[in-house]
Amino acid sequence: MKISVFGLGYVGIISAACLAEQGYKVLGVEVSRDKIEQVNAGVSPIVEPYVGEIVKKVTASKNLVATGDIKQAVMETNISLICVGTPSRETGEVDLSYIFKTAEEIGEVLKEKNSFHIVLIRSTSMPGTVDKYAEIVEAKSGLKRKKDFDIAANPEFLREGNAVNDFYNPPYTLLGCECESSEKTIRKMYSFLECQFIVTAIRTAEMLKYxxxxxxxxxxxxxxxxxxxxxxxxxxxxxxxxxxxxxxxxxxxxxxxxxxxxxxxxxxxxxxxxxxxxxxxxxxxxxxxxxxxxxxxxxxxxxxxxxxxxxxxxxxxxxxxxxxxxxxxxxxxxxxxxxxxxxxxxxxxxxxxxxxxxxxxxxxxxxxxxxxxxxxxxxxxxxxxxxxxxxxxxxxxxxxxxxxxxxxxxxxxxxxxxxxxxxxxxxxxxxxxxxxx
Ligand SMILES: NC(=O)c1ccc[n+]([C@@H]2O[C@H](COP(=O)([O-])OP(=O)(O)OC[C@H]3O[C@@H](n4cnc5c(N)ncnc54)[C@H](O)[C@@H]3O)[C@@H](O)[C@H]2O)c1
CATH class of the missing domain: 3.40.50.720 (NAD(P)-binding Rossmann-like Domain)
Incomplete structure (x- = not known):
C-alpha cells in the first residue's frame, strides 16, 4: 500500500512522517517549494515534539519523499490523504478552496489511472464537502465514485504540542465511509493503531470534528x-x-x-x-x-x-x-x-x-x-x-x-x-x- 499526503503543514507532516515510520512508502505533496526542499533535506517544516527525529529517519530511508508532482503522487499511490488548510474567510465561513483545488488536480490525473484510488479528507471541513469533492472528481475524470475511486471523511483529532503522541493514540479513528471495499483498505492502513475504529455516515464524521x-x-x-x-x-x-x-x-x-x-x-x-x-x-x-x-x-x-x-x-x-x-x-x-x-x-x-x-x-x-x-x-x-x-x-x-x-x-x-x-x-x-x- 502506497500513500500520498497532500499538504505538509501541521497535520500533513505528522500523518506523512508517522505513516512512513510504520513502513509505508509515502509521497508528501506540497505547493511550497521551501517545504519540499526542507522535508527532503530531512528537516521538519514545523516545531513539534518528536517530529524532527521521525522526519530525519523516514526521509533518510526514503520512506517519505516530498514532491510538487501531483501526477506522480496519484499514479504511484493507492490512497491520498488531504491535509491542506481550511482557513476562515472574513465572514467566518470556512474557505474550502484549497481542498477543492486538490479535487480538480486529483480528478485530472485519475483520467489516466486504471486502478482504484481512495481519497481521505483529513482536513476539517463542513458536512457536504466530501460529496462535493466527489462530484468535482467525477466531472474532471469522467469516472464513477465507488466504482473507479472513492472519497471518505477521516477527520484528524491531534492537538499541536502533543501531535505525534495523539497520532499514535487518538481517542478513536473515525471514518465516514459508504463503500465496503474502501473501508477494508483504510482499516488495513490504520491496523497499527490500537484504538477503537468507528465507521459512520460521511456527513456524521464531517460533523464530529466541528x-x-x-x-x-x-x-x-x-x-x-x-x-x-x-x-x-x-x-x-x-x-x-x-x-x-x-x-x-x-x-x-x-x-x-x-x-x-x-x-x-x-x-x-x-x-x-x-x-x-x-x-x-x-x-x-x-x-x-x-x-x-x-x-x-x-x-x-x-x-x-x-x-x-x-x-x-x-x-x-x-x-x-x-x-x-x-x-x-x-x-x-x-x-x-x-x-x-x-x-x-x-x-x-x-x-x-x-x-x-x-x-x-x-x-x-x-x-x-x-x-x-x-x-x-x-x-x-x-x-x-x-x-x-x-x-x-x-x-x-x-x-x-x-x-x-x-x-x-x-x-x-x-x-x-x-x-x-x-x-x-x-x-x-x-x-x-x-x-x-
Ligand atoms: N493544526 C492542527 O492542530 C489541526 C488539528 C486537526 C485538524 N486540523 C485541520 O487540518 C487541516 C490542515 O491544518 P494545518 O494546521 O496542517 O494547516 P497548514 O496551513 O499548516 O498546512 C496546510 C498545507 O497545505 C499546503 N497546501 C495548500 N494547498 C495545497 C495543494 N493544492 N496541494 C498540496 N499542498 C497544499 C500548504 O502549503 C500548507 O503547507 C485544516 O483543515 C485544519 O483545520 C488541524
Whole structure:
C-alpha cells in the first residue's frame, strides 16, 4: 500500500512522517517549494515534539519523499490523504478552496489511472464537502465514485504540542465511509493503531470534528468565565474546577477545563466561527456557540486589564505561540495581548523558545506579519537578559522551562502575572498574581 499526503503543514507532516515510520512508502505533496526542499533535506517544516527525529529517519530511508508532482503522487499511490488548510474567510465561513483545488488536480490525473484510488479528507471541513469533492472528481475524470475511486471523511483529532503522541493514540479513528471495499483498505492502513475504529455516515464524521472543537472551545471559555467570577468573589477557581471535574460521570473529562488563558490557534477560533456562520445560514439559532468567541475575547481583555493596572512600563512576555510545545502563532491570544500592550504604549519584550521567526512559514508567517509587523524587534533570545530589562513578566504559555527560569532567577524583584497557572502552588500576593485565582 502506497500513500500520498497532500499538504505538509501541521497535520500533513505528522500523518506523512508517522505513516512512513510504520513502513509505508509515502509521497508528501506540497505547493511550497521551501517545504519540499526542507522535508527532503530531512528537516521538519514545523516545531513539534518528536517530529524532527521521525522526519530525519523516514526521509533518510526514503520512506517519505516530498514532491510538487501531483501526477506522480496519484499514479504511484493507492490512497491520498488531504491535509491542506481550511482557513476562515472574513465572514467566518470556512474557505474550502484549497481542498477543492486538490479535487480538480486529483480528478485530472485519475483520467489516466486504471486502478482504484481512495481519497481521505483529513482536513476539517463542513458536512457536504466530501460529496462535493466527489462530484468535482467525477466531472474532471469522467469516472464513477465507488466504482473507479472513492472519497471518505477521516477527520484528524491531534492537538499541536502533543501531535505525534495523539497520532499514535487518538481517542478513536473515525471514518465516514459508504463503500465496503474502501473501508477494508483504510482499516488495513490504520491496523497499527490500537484504538477503537468507528465507521459512520460521511456527513456524521464531517460533523464530529466541528462538534468536538466547538465543545473544546466552549469548555475553555466556561472555565475562564468561572475563574473571572471566582476572582471577584475571592474564591480560588483552581479549587472550584478541581472539585467540579471530580464528577467523572456528568462532567466527563477534564481536558480544556483548567482555568487559564484564552484559546487560540488555527482550529478552535476558525471552527467556532464556521459553525456559527453555518447555523445562521441555515436558520438555526446557536446563541452559545455564537458567544464563545466573545467570551474568549473578553478573557484576553481581562488579562490586559490585569496587566495594565500594575502600571509597569516594561513588560516581558514568556510565550507568544498559541500554546506551549509549538511555534504556531496563528490566532495566538498572546499576540493579541501584545498588540493591546503596544497600543497602550508599553515597552514589550518577548521570549519564546519555540518561535524562531526565520523558520516560520505559510499561513503562520502571514498571520504574524499582518498582526505585528516589527515583531522581530521585540523578540529576546536570552530570558535572563529580558528579566533584567523589565519590572513585570506575563506568562502566556504553560512551559515548564519558564517555571525553572523564574524559580532560579536571583536578580531584582519582578512581578509575575500568570495567565496559565504555571505555578499551581502559589497564591496571588506581592510578587505573583494569577489571572483567575
Ligand atoms: N493544526 C492542527 O492542530 C489541526 C488539528 C486537526 C485538524 N486540523 C485541520 O487540518 C487541516 C490542515 O491544518 P494545518 O494546521 O496542517 O494547516 P497548514 O496551513 O499548516 O498546512 C496546510 C498545507 O497545505 C499546503 N497546501 C495548500 N494547498 C495545497 C495543494 N493544492 N496541494 C498540496 N499542498 C497544499 C500548504 O502549503 C500548507 O503547507 C485544516 O483543515 C485544519 O483545520 C488541524
Amino acid at each position: 462538534v468536538n472543537n466547538a465543545f473544546h472551545a466552549l469548555k475553555v471559555d466556561f472555565a475562564n468565565e468561572v475563574s473571572r467570577f471566582c476572582k471577584r468573589k475571592n474564591i480560588d477557581s483552581r479549587e472550584v474546577i478541581d472539585i467540579f471535574i471530580m464528577d467523572r460521570k456528568l462532567n466527563i473529562s477534564e481536558y480544556y477545563l483548567r482555568p487559564g488563558f484564552a484559546f487560540g490557534g488555527s482550529c478552535l477560533p476558525k471552527d467556532v466561527r464556521a459553525l456559527s456562520y453555518e447555523g445562521k445560514k441555515i436558520g438555526v439559532d446557536m446563541p452559545v456557540v455564537e458567544n464563545i468567541m466573545n467570551s474568549n475575547d473578553l478573557h484576553v481583555e481581562w488579562a490586559f486589564q490585569n496587566i495594565i493596572k500594575e502600571k509597569s512600563p516594561k513588560v516581558g512576555i514568556f510565550g507568544i505561540s498559541f500554546k506551549n510545545g509549538t511555534d504556531d502563532l496563528r490566532e495566538s491570544p498572546a499576540v493579541l495581548l501584545v498588540e493591546k500592550l503596544l497600543g497602550k504604549g508599553k515597552d514589550v519584550y518577548i521570549y519564546d523558545e519555540n518561535v524562531h521567526l526565520a523558520n516560520i512559514m505559510g499561513t503562520n508567517k502571514e498571520f504574524i506579519e499582518r498582526e505585528i509587523k516589527h515583531i522581530s524587534t521585540l523578540m529576546e533570545s536570552d530570558p535572563i537578559k529580558m528579566l533584567e530589562k523589565v519590572d513585570m513578566v506575563v506568562i502566556a504559555n504553560k512551559d515548564n522551562s519558564y517555571r525553572e527560569i523564574l524559580n532560579n532567577y536571583k536578580g531584582k524583584d519582578v512581578l509575575i502575572i500568570d495567565l496559565v497557572n504555571l505555578f499551581p502552588e502559589r497564591k496571588s500576593g506581592k510578587n505573583y498574581r494569577g489571572i483567575g485565582w
